[in-house]
Amino acid sequence: MGDLKQLIKAARSRRNATIQQAREHYAQTVRALQKAARKTSTRRKRHYRPNPDQGGDFSKLNTREAAESVLRELGPLTLVEITVEVMRRGCRSGENPRVVANAIFCALRYHEERGRFSRDGEGRWSIQ
Numbered sequence: 001m002g003d004l005k006q007l008i009k010a011a012r013s014r015r016n017a018t019i020q021q022a023r024e025h026y027a028q029t030v031r032a033l034q035k036a037a038r039k040t041s042t043r044r045k046r047h048y049r050p051n052p053d054q055g056g057d058f059s060k061l062n063t064r065e066a067a068e069s070v071l072r073e074l075g076p077l078t079l080v081e082i083t084v085e086v087m088r089r090g091c092r093s094g095e096n097p098r099v100v101a102n103a104i105f106c107a108l109r110y111h112e113e114r115g116r117f118s119r120d121g122e123g124r125w126s127i128q
Contacts, residue, residue, distance in 0.1 A: 058091035063100065064107035066091035068127060071117075076124035079105055 058066050066086045071077060074085065083101040087093050092100045108117050108125055119125050 058086065058089040059093070061091055062107075063091065063103045064111065067104050067108065067125075068117075071125060071127050076120065076126040078123055079108075079125065082125060 058069070061069070063086065066089065067082050070082055070085045070089070077085070079101055082104055083097055086104065087095075087097060087100055092103075108119075111117050112119065115128055117125055118128055
């Protein structure tokens with residue numbers, strides 16, 4: 001029995017040494033990959049995702065309808081102010097604000113030509 005216990009003990013020590021060597025190799029490889037990733041890539045910025053407001057369900061409105069509703073309530077606003085307010089109220093709140101601002105701008109410009117919206121000298125949009 002003593003010889004069997006010695007064989008088991010020797011096998012365990014060889015196994016533990018092999019496992020430790022594999023762990024060290026893995027950790028070294030991960031560090032090398034992280035170092036290479038830091039050199040080659042840039043950090044991604046987190047996107048702003050506003051929470052929808054409790055008042056008014058803007059999630060079912062399109063961007064023009066939401067912008068029109070905001071302008072009726074708050075009066076003349078810049079494009080940035082309109083975008084922030086529309087997203088805060090829940091219209092396309094999960095999207096990138098630049099995409100939403102572009103959609104609002106395109107809608108306002110389209111309807112500006114048709115006389116529904118106008119822009120003053122300071123870049124503030126209002127309803128005609």
